[in-house]
Amino acid sequence: xxxxxxxxxxxxxxxxxxxxxxxxxxxxxxxxxxxxxxxxxxxxxxxxxxxxxxxxxxxxxxxxxxxxxxxxxxxxxxxxxxxxxxxxxxxxxxxxxxx
Amino acid sequence: xxxxxxxxxxxxxxxxxxxxxxxxxxxxxxxxxxxxxxxxxxxxxxxxxxxxxxxxxxxxxxxxxxxxxxxxxxxxxxxxxxxxxxxxxxxxxxxxxxxxxxxxxxxxxxxxxxxxxxxxxxxxxxxxxxxxxxxxxxxxxxxxxxxxxxxxxxxxxxxxxxxxxxxxxxxxxxxxxxxxxxxxxxxxxxxxxxxxxxxxxxxxxxxxxxxxxxxxxxxxxxxxxxxxxxxxxxxxxxxxxxxxxxxxxxxxxxxxxxxxxxxxxxxxxxxxxxxxxxxxxxxxxxxxxxxxxxxxxxxxxxxxxxxxxxxxxxxxxxxxxxxxxxxxxxxxxx
Numbered sequence: 351x352x353x354x355x356x357x358x359x360x361x362x363x364x365x366x367x368x369x370x371x372x373x374x375x376x377x378x379x380x381x382x383x384x385x386x387x388x389x390x391x392x393x394x395x396x397x398x399x400x401x402x403x404x405x406x407x408x409x410x411x412x413x414x415x416x417x418x419x420x421x422x423x424x425x426x427x428x429x430x431x432x433x434x435x436x437x438x439x440x441x442x443x444x445x446x447x448x449x
Numbered sequence: 450x451x452x453x454x455x456x457x458x459x460x461x462x463x464x465x466x467x468x469x470x471x472x473x474x475x476x477x478x479x480x481x482x483x484x485x486x487x488x489x490x491x492x493x494x495x496x497x498x499x500x501x502x503x504x505x506x507x508x509x510x511x512x513x514x515x516x517x518x519x520x521x522x523x524x525x526x527x528x529x530x531x532x533x534x535x536x537x538x539x540x541x542x543x544x545x546x547x548x549x550x551x552x553x554x555x556x557x558x559x560x561x562x563x564x565x566x567x568x569x570x571x572x573x574x575x576x577x578x579x580x581x582x583x584x585x586x587x588x589x590x591x592x593x594x595x596x597x598x599x600x601x602x603x604x605x606x607x608x609x610x611x612x613x614x615x616x617x618x619x620x621x622x623x624x625x626x627x628x629x630x631x632x633x634x635x636x637x638x639x640x641x642x643x644x645x646x647x648x649x650x651x652x653x654x655x656x657x658x659x660x661x662x663x664x665x666x667x668x669x670x671x672x673x674x675x676x677x678x679x680x681x682x683x684x685x686x687x688x689x690x691x692x693x694x695x696x697x698x699x700x701x702x703x704x705x706x707x708x709x710x711x712x713x714x715x716x717x718x719x720x721x722x723x724x725x726x727x728x729x730x731x732x733x734x735x736x737x738x739x740x741x742x743x744x745x746x747x748x749x750x751x752x753x754x755x756x757x758x759x760x761x762x763x764x765x766x767x768x769x770x771x772x773x774x775x776x777x778x779x780x781x782x783x
Contacts, residue, residue: 353622353683353684353745353746353747354689354747355689355747355748355749355752356689356690356749356752356755356756357689359749359751359752359755360749360751360752361751374582377574377595377613377618378574378577378595379618380574380575380598380618380619380620380746381619381620381747382615382618382619398747399749400746400747400748400749401749401750401751402542402543402577402578403543403578404542404574404577404578407577407578407579407580407581408577408580408581408582408583410583417750417751418543418578418750419749419750419751420543420743420750421742421743421745421747421748421749421750421752421753422740422742422743422748422753423691423739423740423742423743423753423756423757424740424743425743426750426753426754426757427757427761436750437543437544
């Protein structure tokens, strides 16, 4: 059964004029978000994107933009409390759920 | 002029997990010693690798390292363990500690080019959020090949000539995957739970109680609903937001608690108290279910933030109201 999350929230953007169709994004995406169409990568289903940032990081042509972040409520709460960027850093004694 | 060369160092390892390794994994799943479950960074030799053997990159979280090597039975391979501060590949990649810089450094430190004749390293696909393959190639000459998501597909990946199928490239979140993550969620609530019990006990001493066995199992049930039941039933619960899913099951639990106590028919279980449970218990489940977003494999930062902007204020207001009702109930009786 497919797990689905909120619609129309992901910050993923593809600048197709920069895409060379190398297919790296298809390779690294863990959720099968991209599709190769007319030798360019296109976004097939943006709602599957979890903003891990693998595609943007591995695009040698800067054709992909996404605000990389952790989809972890505990990290976001800790970020609010400590005034820092939320990150996947469950320290030993604070419990929490990530990793 | 004499050129001193650094010592070439490898650490031998095997594909066999000992009882101690398995026990360590089990303990980490329950949150025991999870943050010190490390191996040393460096180059490991598995079997009898030579200059043609593949180089597999991993993190220095022992569970990551163990789950890789146990899938390599019968293979000769090098394992390059990065220093990710004891964090698994995916989380460390998100943080950037499993990253381009560390990979380049580690390749240089172990002098990888002296061990292998080829110029490829196999990086787990879930490490890709931290690694820029084209930059690694530019600065080290090593080509990064992204391996499958799961280590168990590695042998087939190598057999297919370093090709992964779409199936191998996609992250799943199976019932079992979610189940093994629930103990650590549950253990994470112990400390705060003890504090809550402490406060209730003090209120009892102050004569503002009595808080008794119903409150206790009501609370424990709500925690189990949020930490265990909701994650397990996740794809089958209607709706998308995790907090909503937790709230829904928590609401059912609150109704059960009220019905078990004779709803409002029994004088000690007044309407105020029943309403209090309906406000508090689902909120606890909602909050804990929301925290499971961090253990899921498909939630985005933007999505979680959107969910929290509604859920967090709603949870706080609901719990405060519920507490007021239950305390009011005690005062009315006094």
